[in-house]
Amino acid sequence: MEINDKFLKPYDPKETEDKIYKLWEDSGFFNPDICVEKGVTKSDAEIFSMVLPPPNVTGSLHTGHALVLTIEDIMTRYARMQGKKTLWLPGTDHAAIATQSKVEKLLEKEGIKKKDLGREEFLKRVEKFAQESHDTIVRQTKKMGASLDWSREAYTLDEKRNLAVRTTFKQMYDDGLIYRGNRIVNWDPKGQTVISDDEIVYEERKAKMYTFKYSADFPIYISTTRPETKVGDTAVAVHPEDPRYKDYIGKTYVVEDFCGVKLEIKIIADGTVERDFGTGALGVTPAHSQTDAEIAQRHKLPSKQVINEFAKMTIGDERILNKKTTEAREIIVSWLKENNLLEKEEEINQNVSTAERTGAIIEPLPKLQWFIDVNKKIPNRENKSLKELMLEPVRDGKIKIIPNHFEKVYFNWIENLRDWCISRQIWYGHRIPVWYPRTKAELSSGQAENKKIYCNINPPEDIENWEQDTDTLDTWFSSGLWTFSTLGWPTENTDLKNYHPTTMLETGHDLIFFWVARMVLMSQYLLGEIPFENVYLHGMIRTMDGKKMSKSMGDKAIDPLDIIIKYGNDALRLAMIIGNTPGNDLKLNENDIRGYGKFANKIWNASRFVLEKISDLDLNNLPKLDEEDAISQEELENLIKEITKEMNEFRYSIVAEKLYHYFWNTFANIIIERSKKKILENNNSDSAKALLYLQLTILLKTLHPFTPFITEEIWQILLPRRNTGTTTQNSLAPVLMVEKWPND
RNA sequence: GCGUGGUUAGCUCAGUUGGUAGAGCGACCCCUUGACGUGGGGUAGGUCACAGGUUCGAAUCCUGUAUCACGCACCA
Numbered sequence: 001m002e003i004n005d006k007f008l009k010p011y012d013p014k015e016t017e018d019k020i021y022k023l024w025e026d027s028g029f030f031n032p033d034i035c036v037e038k039g040v041t042k043s044d045a046e047i048f049s050m051v052l053p054p055p056n057v058t059g060s061l062h063t064g065h066a067l068v069l070t071i072e073d074i075m076t077r078y079a080r081m082q083g084k085k086t087l088w089l090p091g092t093d094h095a096a097i098a099t100q101s102k103v104e105k106l107l108e109k110e111g112i113k114k115k116d117l118g119r120e121e122f123l124k125r126v127e128k129f130a131q132e133s134h135d136t137i138v139r140q141t142k143k144m145g146a147s148l149d150w151s152r153e154a155y156t157l158d159e160k161r162n163l164a165v166r167t168t169f170k171q172m173y174d175d176g177l178i179y180r181g182n183r184i185v186n187w188d189p190k191g192q193t194v195i196s197d198d199e200i201v202y203e204e205r206k207a208k209m210y211t212f213k214y215s216a217d218f219p220i221y222i223s224t225t226r227p228e229t230k231v232g233d234t235a236v237a238v239h240p241e242d243p244r245y246k247d248y249i250g251k252t253y254v255v256e257d258f259c260g261v262k263l264e265i266k267i268i269a270d271g272t273v274e275r276d277f278g279t280g281a282l283g284v285t286p287a288h289s290q291t292d293a294e295i296a297q298r299h300k301l302p303s304k305q306v307i308n309e310f311a312k313m314t315i316g317d318e319r320i321l322n323k324k325t326t327e328a329r330e331i332i333v334s335w336l337k338e339n340n341l342l343e344k345e346e347e348i349n350q351n352v353s354t355a356e357r358t359g360a361i362i363e364p365l366p367k368l369q370w371f372i373d374v375n376k377k378i379p380n381r382e383n384k385s386l387k388e389l390m391l392e393p394v395r396d397g398k399i400k401i402i403p404n405h406f407e408k409v410y411f412n413w414i415e416n417l418r419d420w421c422i423s424r425q426i427w428y429g430h431r432i433p434v435w436y437p438r439t440k441a442e443l444s445s446g447q448a449e450n451k452k453i454y455c456n457i458n459p460p461e462d463i464e465n466w467e468q469d470t471d472t473l474d475t476w477f478s479s480g481l482w483t484f485s486t487l488g489w490p491t492e493n494t495d496l497k498n499y500h501p502t503t504m505l506e507t508g509h510d511l512i513f514f515w516v517a518r519m520v521l522m523s524q525y526l527l528g529e530i531p532f533e534n535v536y537l538h539g540m541i542r543t544m545d546g547k548k549m550s551k552s553m554g555d556k557a558i559d560p561l562d563i564i565i566k567y568g569n570d571a572l573r574l575a576m577i578i579g580n581t582p583g584n585d586l587k588l589n590e591n592d593i594r595g596y597g598k599f600a601n602k603i604w605n606a607s608r609f610v611l612e613k614i615s616d617l618d619l620n621n622l623p624k625l626d627e628e629d630a631i632s633q634e635e636l637e638n639l640i641k642e643i644t645k646e647m648n649e650f651r652y653s654i655v656a657e658k659l660y661h662y663f664w665n666t667f668a669n670i671i672i673e674r675s676k677k678k679i680l681e682n683n684n685s686d687s688a689k690a691l692l693y694l695q696l697t698i699l700l701k702t703l704h705p706f707t708p709f710i711t712e713e714i715w716q717i718l719l720p721r722r723n724t725g726t727t728t729q730n731s732l733a734p735v736l737m738v739e740k741w742p743n744d
Numbered sequence: 745g746c747g748u749g750g751u752u753a754g755c756u757c758a759g760u761u762g763g764u765a766g767a768g769c770g771a772c773c774c775c776u777u778g779a780c781g782u783g784g785g786g787u788a789g790g791u792c793a794c795a796g797g798u799u800c801g802a803a804u805c806c807u808g809u810a811u812c813a814c815g816c817a818c819c820a
Contacts, residue, residue, distance in 0.1 A: 010782070202819095209820080223820050237820090273820085282820045291818085351819060405748060409815065412747055416816065513815095544756080546813085567782095578768080579757045583749080585813090587756060591769050594782080601782060609779030653758070657767070672779075 007611070007717075011604035013568025017709045021142055023716070029738050031149045032085045040738040041085050048079035049087045049499035050532075051482055052148060053507045053515070054156060056095035057133040058102050061140040063541045063588060064508065066560035067580075069144040070573045071538055071652065072506050076147050077705035078647055079503075081741040087499050088147060089486050091154035092134050096429035096475040097199075097357050101191060103129050103428075119427050126428045130157075140561060145569050145708050147737065152495075154486040156478040157430065164485035165478050166433045166457045168526060173434075173455045177376055177386065177525075178422070182368045184293045185421055186353065189311040190360030193425040194369055196474060197418065198513055200362060202351040211279060211344035212336045214255040214263060219248055221343055223278030225350060226288075227336065228328040231261040231315050232306035235284040237295055240269035242280055259335040260317040268299045287366050303366065311363050325363070370423035370432060370471070381525065389524035390414055390517055399520065401535045402650055403583040406512060413513050422474045429472030435460055438467045480518035483531040505532040508540060509583055536650055539585035541576075546587065558588055567597035570707035574599065577656045577706060599660060600710050603703070606668050607714045610692045613679060617693060619721060623686035632671055636662070636695055640702060640742055656706050659699070667695055698742050712736045 028034035035041035050072060055065055072088060080086040103126045104114055114122050134155070141148070154161060172178040185194045211223045220236055238245035248267040255263040265283075272295065273282050286296030286303035296303055306315045313320045313328045319335075320328040336342040353362040377383040384392070391414050393399045394407055401407045423432060435454040460466050481489070483505070487496040501523070507515060516535055523531035540548055543558075563572050574596035580586045617623075625633060639662055643655045675688035697718075704711040715736035 007779090010780085202816095207819095211820095225820080274818095278820050280820095284820095289820090292820090348819085351817095353819095403749095409748060412816065416746095510815095575768095581758075584757090589756075589769085592756075595768060598780095598782060601780070605780035605783090607779085612779075649760085651760090657758070661767080668779085669785090676778085 007604070007608040011568075011601055011710060011713075013570070013600070013709065014565060016713050017143070017145070017564070017569055020709050020712050020716075021145060023712070024147065024735060024737055025142075025150075027735050027737070029080070029735065030088075030147050031151050032087050035080070035738065036085065041080075041083060043085075045083055045085045047087075047499060047503065048076070048084040049502040050075065050089070050504040050506065051486055051502060052088065052090045052146075053511070054091040054093035054154075054479070054482065055137050055141075056093050056098050057130040057137065058095055058098050059133055060136050061144070061560060063558055063560050065141075066144060066572065067538060067541055067576050067586070068506065068508070069141060069146045070576045071536070073144070073146050073708070074573075074577070074652055074705040075504060075506065075536075075650075077708060077737065078741065080147070080737065081701065081704065081739060082743075083740060085498075087149055087152070089152050089154070089499075090138075090141070090146075090148040090150060091156070091482070091486060092137060093479060094130060094155065094157035094429065094475065096424060096472060097191060097193065097195070097426055098475075099130055099133075100126060100426050100428040101357055114427075123427055143561065143564060143569070145573075147708075152486070156475070156482070160488065160491075161478060161481070161485045162430060163457070164481050164489055165430045165473065167490045168477075168481060168522065169433050169473070170455060170457050171526065172372065175378060175380075177373050177378070178370060179373060180368060180370050182366060183371075184287075184290045184364050185367045185369055186355075187309060187363045187365040187367065188355040188358055188360050189309065189363050190358040191355060191426070192309065194367060194421055194423060195355055195357075195362075196421050196476075199356045200353045201356050203354050204349055205352050206347055207350035207352070209278070209346050209348045210333060210336070210342060211346075212342045214253075214258050214265065214341070216339070216341065218253055218255060218265070220245060220267070220281045221279045222281050222283040223344075224283060225348070226325070226329065227332045228313065228320070228325050229285045229288045229306065230283055230332070231258060231263070231313075231320070232285045232287050232304045233263060233265060233283045234286060234296070234301045234304060235266045235268050235299065237268050237270040237273050237282045237284050238280060239273045239275045240271060242273075242275050245281060259332050260319055261315055266299075266301065268295075268301070270295050270298065288364050290364055293366070305366060307363060307365065309365065311361075369421050372420040372422055374417055374419055378525070381528065386521050386525060387414055387417060390520045393520065393524065393530045399530050399533065399535060402537065403581075406509060406535075406537055406583060410512060410517065413517065420474075422477050423469075423471040424474055425470075426472055429475060430478055432469040432471050432473060433457065433459075434469040435463075435466035436469070438465055476514055476518050479515055480522035481526075483519055483523060484527060489527070500527070501530045502532045504534045504536060506536040506538070509537040510540065512537065534650075537583055539580070539583055542585050542587050544587055544589050558590065563590070563593055567593050568600055568709065570600050570710050571597035573706060574656060574660070577652050578660070579657075580653055582650070599664070600707065602664060602668060603707070603710055603714070606663070606672060607696060607700075607717075609672060610696045611718065613675065614689050614693050617686075617689045619693065622690045622693070625691055626684045626687040628674075629684075629687045629691040632666075632691060633694060635666075636698060640698065643702065644741070644743060652706075659703055659706070663699055663703070667699060671695060700736060701739055701742055704736050704739075708737070715739075 024030065029040065032041065036043045052072065053068055076086055076088040107114065169178065186197065186200055188195050207225045209223055209225050210227055211221055213221050222236060224230060249269045250267065252264060252266045255265060284292045284295055284301065286293050286301055287305040288307060306313060307325060308314050311325050313323050313325065315321065319331055354360065355362060374386045377385055381389060391411065394401065394410055401410065433455060437452055454460050454466060483502050484496060484500050487500055489496055505516065519531040523529060542548055560572060571593050575588065575593040639658065643658055646655050671691060675692055678688040679685045700711045700715055712735065
């Protein structure tokens with residue numbers, strides 16, 4: 001085939017990209033073992049390893065994923081071209097609560113309820129959905145050009161990762177790091193599960209604050225936004241030095257009828273009460289408030305649960321019993337008004353806790369749950385706590401966070417960290433590997449005492465006498481193991497030895513606590529080593545009006561796959577990289593992408609020109625450059641030195657911009673234009689041709705991590721010519737992807 | 745309340761050891777048998793939020809102010 005046939009048409013990404021990806025995949029070079037086998041990587045080469053942040057199996061890819069895939073593919077391709085043994089490991093995340101609630105919603109549309117199906121049947125539906133999502137995600141990921149080693153693909157809920165999770169749980173349980181405790185937890189009434197502190201999203205809303213007293217003869221007014229919880233009050237707390245209330249401290253008042261409920265209220269003094277807030281007196285509801293529970297514990301106050309898992313009242317007469325909390329609130333407020341107990345009603349701004357996944361308002365409830373103790377000293381880790389294990393490697397510089405200022409954010413989070421609630425009342429996920437004895441007495445009473453429990457990697461042998469805990473684990477528990485569970489841990493193997501700790505962890509800065517910190521925790525605790533040497537945190541992608549891009553935005557959001565069809569993947573990549581610096585959000589707009597599409601066209605046309613002009617050039621025996629051309633070549637070499645340094649400092653935006661400008665303003669506008677004159681006048685035309693060829697090959701290589709498709713396509717056209725040299729040892733690797741980065 | 749980041753051309757943003765400000769897009773003008781009309785070339789446009797300080801010299805370092813985001817906590 002004539003080398004210029006393909007160039008007769010403008011560059012068409014639609015026709016090219018799938019074909020090029022297949023070429024890469026078929027070459028096997030995504031897999032570092034094959035690179036070594038086929039001699040493109042030395043067996044003792046330096047290692048570059050990185051895990052892909054596993055996308056949730058909840059649907060399809062969005063621009064956030066496209067950004068991850070672009071940045072990480074640049075990192076990976078650069079490392080591979082530098083001759084490093086390079087592993088970028090793919091996988092997907094079962095995303096427990098997110099996936100389950102998605103399937104529940106789908107079933108709802110068919111009029112099917114989760115509990116009608118039962119646990120097993122429901123899980124089958126979820127697994128089917130997860131599998132379909134997985135397939136879509138993998139297909140789309142390949143469209144993005146990601147050079148991932150698919151032979152090592154993992155899933156957070158597959159058999160190997162399951163073993164890793166159970167092994168971890170068992171070890172933490174034996175070390176006393178995992179415990180079961182009855183505490184006030186964040187209950188999601190919609191999702192019907194507990195969630196961790198990090199899964200709460202605060203929303204500012206207008207709320208009414210009511211100031212009232214429990215009864216006409218009660219001496220103190222209190223303020224609250226949730227009058228319905230007051231039927232669960234057991235005390236009123238005041239500041240010990242507040243002169244207004246000093247005389248009442250220590251007394252107990254019986255309120256015979258608070259909207260049909262009898263209350264016993266003790267007046268206590270607690271230093272945490274703020275005198276200036278409200279009336280300076282706080283009605284203590286130990287069962288439905290975290291801070292009140294702490295006060296109650298200090299003063300040994302009784303706790304009275306008055307709200308259940310469905311956010312309905314469990315106390316009172318027909319007026320409020322079984323009513324929703326919001327209804328009960330109104331009823332109690334009108335009761336207060338009727339009885340002249342309400343002093344004040346004012347509108348305030350309030351941060352309402354909502355569940356990240358379901359959007360429901362969190363109901364604090366006392367519940368028996370599993371926790372990870374972050375403060376307990378661990379004997380076989382030099383008596384350090386999990387908190388210390390998370391803190392140290394970052395503080396000591398063993399883990400470098402880019403951009404640097406996120407280290408402070410990280411420290412700040414650890415300082416305020418409380419025990420991690422890891423149990424969830426949902427069905428999809430890793431079931432907790434704990435079994436309770438099933439005795440006849442317990443079966444008949446329906447109540448397990450849990451005196452003796454069995455925790456192990458595998459179920460007890462006499463399984464018929466045991467019943468497994470019905471809860472599953474927080475999805476981040478398995479995500480925390482990701483850097484090494486993907487490499488086969490807990491089974492000893494060479495992958496784990498070779499590729500762990502990983503070189504780089506690249507993810508969005510919104511995941512620093514959820515994921516990054518949890519990986520440090522798990523790796524430090526289980527392996528006694530860091531999970532990664534570098535953390536690169538990118539920003540969020542926003543629309544032009546500054547909103548976080550999400551699918552619910554409809555037309556305003558950019559769908560990466562639409563963009564690829566319109567402008568090509570290379571254009572999208574450049575738009576995501578140029579002007580994007582770590583930690584900062586990126587406003588993505590279609591105009592920019594269109595502009596970089598033009599650049600791809602420029603590369604295409606310039607390459608056509610070069611290939612036409614060098615058709616008679618002996619590529620294995622290049623003519624000498626004249627003085628002028630030698631200077632140009634030296635300038636490019638200097639540029640390569642600069643950008644190589646910048647690549648090593650992860651400054652991809654700068655590198656892409658410099659290459660863009662060099663290609664357009666120097667290579668196309670100066671060197672090509674000069675060569676036209678030289679070739680036309682046949683004055684040093686050999687030198688001009690040699691320079692065109694040298695510059696183009698270097699530019700294709702250095703552009704390749706950023707615009708892999710078009711550079712590979714051109715390389716493939718160029719290749720037959722390069723490999724027709726007389727000497728076979730001169731022949732090149734079959735794909736640009738494994739060419740050497742032009743360091744020298 | 746504690747913490748972090750931003751404020752640079754009409755818009756979106758770069759600008760790392762402090763040395764007379766850059767890009768893309770947009771605007772305007774010119775070119776059109778040229779590798780490229782999904783084009784090319786060019787022009788205009790900025791007391792780098794404000795006020796002090798350090799310095800021969802500050803967008804860059806220090807202090808303070810304003811303002812916009814974000815994170816955490818509180819939320820009676």
